Amino acid sequence: MVANVKELKAKEVTVKRASPEEKRELSFKDEICVGCGICEKICPVQAIELGPINAIERTGAEESKISIDEAKCVLCGMCSPVCPVDALEFKIDDKSIKEMEEYPKLIKSSEISDEECIYCKACETACPRDAITIARVLPDRSKLVTGEIEIDKETCVSCGICEEMCPADAITMEHHEPTSAEPTVSTDINVDKEKCVYCLICKKSCPVDAIKAVCRSCSYGEYDLNPEDTEIKGSSFIDEETCVDCGWCEEICPVDAAHVEKAFEGELLIDQEKCEACGACLEICPCNVLSFPKEEFGKQGAENVRAEEKYCIYCGACEKACPVEAIEVKRTAVKHTPTKSKSWDKKMESLKT
Amino acid sequence: MVKFYLEIYILKIRISVINTHGVQMPKHIVSGLKYLTAVELIRDGFSQKDIAKILEMDRSTVSHYLNGRNLSWNSIEVAEIITNFCSKDFLTLTYALLNDAEKTRIIIKTCSKKKYQAKVEDSCIGCGLCADTCLMNAIILDDLKAEIDAEWCCGCFMCGDVCPTNSIKISEEKNGS
Numbered sequence: 001m002v003a004n005v006k007e008l009k010a011k012e013v014t015v016k017r018a019s020p021e022e023k024r025e026l027s028f029k030d031e032i033c034v035g036c037g038i039c040e041k042i043c044p045v046q047a048i049e050l051g052p053i054n055a056i057e058r059t060g061a062e063e064s065k066i067s068i069d070e071a072k073c074v075l076c077g078m079c080s081p082v083c084p085v086d087a088l089e090f091k092i093d094d095k096s097i098k099e100m101e102e103y104p105k106l107i108k109s110s111e112i113s114d115e116e117c118i119y120c121k122a123c124e125t126a127c128p129r130d131a132i133t134i135a136r137v138l139p140d141r142s143k144l145v146t147g148e149i150e151i152d153k154e155t156c157v158s159c160g161i162c163e164e165m166c167p168a169d170a171i172t173m174e175h176h177e178p179t180s181a182e183p184t185v186s187t188d189i190n191v192d193k194e195k196c197v198y199c200l201i202c203k204k205s206c207p208v209d210a211i212k213a214v215c216r217s218c219s220y221g222e223y224d225l226n227p228e229d230t231e232i233k234g235s236s237f238i239d240e241e242t243c244v245d246c247g248w249c250e251e252i253c254p255v256d257a258a259h260v261e262k263a264f265e266g267e268l269l270i271d272q273e274k275c276e277a278c279g280a281c282l283e284i285c286p287c288n289v290l291s292f293p294k295e296e297f298g299k300q301g302a303e304n305v306r307a308e309e310k311y312c313i314y315c316g317a318c319e320k321a322c323p324v325e326a327i328e329v330k331r332t333a334v335k336h337t338p339t340k341s342k343s344w345d346k347k348m349e350s351l352k353t
Numbered sequence: 354m355v356k357f358y359l360e361i362y363i364l365k366i367r368i369s370v371i372n373t374h375g376v377q378m379p380k381h382i383v384s385g386l387k388y389l390t391a392v393e394l395i396r397d398g399f400s401q402k403d404i405a406k407i408l409e410m411d412r413s414t415v416s417h418y419l420n421g422r423n424l425s426w427n428s429i430e431v432a433e434i435i436t437n438f439c440s441k442d443f444l445t446l447t448y449a450l451l452n453d454a455e456k457t458r459i460i461i462k463t464c465s466k467k468k469y470q471a472k473v474e475d476s477c478i479g480c481g482l483c484a485d486t487c488l489m490n491a492i493i494l495d496d497l498k499a500e501i502d503a504e505w506c507c508g509c510f511m512c513g514d515v516c517p518t519n520s521i522k523i524s525e526e527k528n529g530s
Contacts, residue, residue, distance in 0.1 A: 002485045019485035044478050045517045074517045076480035102496050341497035342475035343518070 006070040015070045024075040025091045028068060032087040032241065034286040035065040036315035039079035039088060042347050047072035048079060054280050054321045078347055081105050081336070084263065084315045085244050085286065104339040104348055106263035108245045112236040116257035119234035123249035123258055128288035128311075131243040136234030140194075143229035147198030147215040149191050155210035158186035162202035162211065170195035171202060246287035246311045265333035266314035266353075268307050274326035275304040281318035281327060287311045290318065329353070379450045385432025386447060386460050388418045393463045395419060407459055436464045441509040444488055458489050461507045468526035469508040471501035477520040483512035 007014040011030035016023070035053035047069045056063050077097050080090035081104055090097045097103040112123065112132070119136035151162075163171045174188040198215035217225075236257075238249075249258035268289070282290045282305070289311045293303045316329040334351045387408050394404045401419065405412040435446055443465070448457045471491075479497030491505035492512060499521070501512070506523065513521040 002482075017485070021484055021490075022481065024481065074478075074480035074482050076478040076517075078478060339497060341477075341479060343478050344497055347478075 004070040004073060004075065006068070011064060013064065013068055015068055015073050015075065017075050023093050024077070025094075026068070026073065026075055026077065026080065027089050027091075028064075028066065029087050029089075030064050030066075032085055033065045033083075034085050034087075034244070034315060034317045035284060035320065036084060036317040037066075037320050038082050038084060038315065038351060039066060042078050042082050042351065044076065044078060044343075044347065045072050045074050047074070050320065053284060053317070054323060057283050057321070058280070077103065078344065082348065082351060084108075084313055086241065102339065102341075104336045104344055107335040107337060108261055108263040110238050110243050110245045110249065110260045111258070112238060112249065112253075113257045113259070114236060116255050117234070117236050118255050118257070119232055119236070120254060122252045122254065123236075126248045126252040127243075128246060128248060129242045129244055129286060131239040131241075132249060133237045133239070134234060135237070136232060138232060139230050141197070142194045144225065145197045145215065145217050146225075147196070147213065147217070149193070149196055149198065149202075149211065149213040151189055151191065152210045152212070153189060155208050156189055157208050157210075158184060158189065159207060160186070161205050161207065163189075165201050165205045167199065167201065168195045168197050170197075244286050244313055244315075246289075246313055248288065248311055251310060261335075262313055263335050264314040264331050264351075265335075266312075266329060266331040268309050268312050268314070268318075269328040269330065270305060270307055271326045271328075272304050274324050276324055276326075277304040278323065279305075280321045280323060281305065284317045284321040286315070286317065287313055381428040382431050382435065383450050384418070385428035385430075386435065386450070386464070388429055389432050389436060390460045390463045391415055391418050397463075408456065436466070440465065440467070440469075440507050441511060444507055444509045444511075448488055454488060454490075458505070461489065462505060465507055467508060469503060469506045470524050470526050471503055471506045472522045473499045473501060474520040474522065476518045477516075478518055480517060482515045482517065483521060486511050486515045 002017055002019045005016045007016070012027060013030075014025060014027040016025045018024075035050065035057070037050040040048045040050045049067050049069070051063055051065050051067060053065060055061060056065060077090035077092075080088045080097060084106070092100070098105060117134075119134050121134045121136070124132045124134045158173060160173055160175070163173050170192045172190055172192070173186045175186050176182070178184055198213060198217070200213050200215060203211040203213045245260050245262055247260040247262065250260040277292065279292070282292070289307055289309065291306050291308075293306045314329055314331050316331075319327045319329045331351055331353050334348055336348050339345055339348075387410065390408060391404050394407065395401075399407070401412055401415050404410075405415045408415070435443060438446065444457070444461055447460055448454070451457050451460070475498075477498045479494055479499065481494055481499075483499050484492040484494060488509070488511070489505045489507050491502045491507075492499050493502075494500070499512075501521070508523055508525060510521075510523050513519070513523060
């Protein structure tokens with residue numbers, strides 16, 4: 001009889017079964033798991049048990065969010081494709097079932113179109129899972145503002161006013177203690193034309209009118225700017241391992257460059273009467289859907305906890321974490337790729353509530 | 354002195370008894386099983402050469418077997434009793450005696466007198482436990498569902514015993530149906 005083998009590496013659990021015919025392997029990454037309990041719900045042999053999520057999250061306890069009983073697990077792999085955050089991976093003969101057509105997959109994705117992206121980084125800042133990295137290359141400042149600047153070193157009295165006033169730190173003087181051989185306070189004054197933005201503050205503040213400067217942009221408009229020189233280049237990257245397809249990027253993007261497809265449709269219901277504003281749901285939610293409402297002076301808030309449902313993935317982690325059963329997460333649709341297996345199809349459909 | 358020789362003599366007899374009925378026993382039963390298989394295969398139209406190859410035996414041994422020679426004790430009778438065991442016992446005992454999956458499969462398939470119908474219900478989740486368990490290699494997974502090859506199924510139902518969803522139904526095929 002072939003038996004399952006369980007391996008524990010840090011917070012990663014692996015259950016394996018190897019026979020001469022095939023090798024099956026289920027691995028669970030605790031740091032990715034959000035504790036929604038969908039795996040527990042779908043497991044056909046009750047081998048998965050959700051831990052005390054609330055306590056684990058609040059105390060930072062060194063405990064795995066789910067436990068897999070290797071004596072019960074039959075390595076069917078059903079828990080893997082339904083995990084909304086891909087914390088469970090199932091492989092047969094070292095090939096992930098994500099790459100196998102016969103296994104159903106949740107239809108979910110997040111994409112940022114580089115064609116439309118202006119690299120404003122709003123999504124990077126908003127992403128609740130820090131899954132987005134926007135790398136941008138900014139244009140050369142010196143190519144955006146052009147002009148002429150010249151300091152008449154004969155007239156200059158080395159007072160240092162321009163150096164102190166320059167907002168771009170473009171002017172530097174070679175200060176020194178005067179000697180009889182060199183009876184000056186500065187030996188030289190220079191303008192770094194890479195830094196100068198031709199704002200003319202130096203010219204206007206010079207007490208002896210030693211600076212001649214002109215800004216071409218102001219007097220002639222933008223005719224001499226090469227469009228290529230103003231271009232902001234960059235790239236966007238979404239880490240699929242941490243992304244939960246919550247839709248924050250899509251919502252916050254000012255140019256509709258981010259597109260998110262969610263696997264579950266549903267409803268998030270909060271019973272404000274029951275809610276005791278403990279904040280457990282806020283901590284567990286992987287999508288920053290929930291927040292405490294801002295207090296308004298002199299106004300008693302009707303809401304204990306606010307939900308912005310457009311970011312919800314209907315994983316149900318908050319419902320599981322709520323100690324007073326004030327939250328109900330309904331799933332009305334589960335979008336997945338088709339499977340010929342009737343039992344799998346039935347199980348996928350059973351995720352609807 | 355006479356007593357001493359007598360003791361040695363008795364000891365020699367004991368050792369030979371152990372050799373015949375103890376240590377050598379599994380080998381004799383295997384010979385019996387191979388004999389029965391060879392007889393069936395000849396009936397099915399295989400040549401002695403084929404049989405020797407299938408059962409990994411010398412051609413001369415096959416020939417001897419088929420002529421009823423070189424089989425010690427009542428190994429054929431014992432083998433016949435084993436082939437009439439219930440399928441699971443026949444299979445597991447044969448496998449224990451041979452310790453060779455491929456030859457076990459051939460002996461079981463050839464000597465098993467019963468035919469089975471196997472049905473896998475839609476509740477199958479495709480965990481593959483049955484396929485891993487089946488000594489006859491009669492089960493494959495197709496589209497997340499087990500498929501049992503009735504040709505090779507020996508009716509031992511070890512697959513059904515491990516199935517977590519009780520999805521396997523095996524029944525004996527009645528003659529003529």
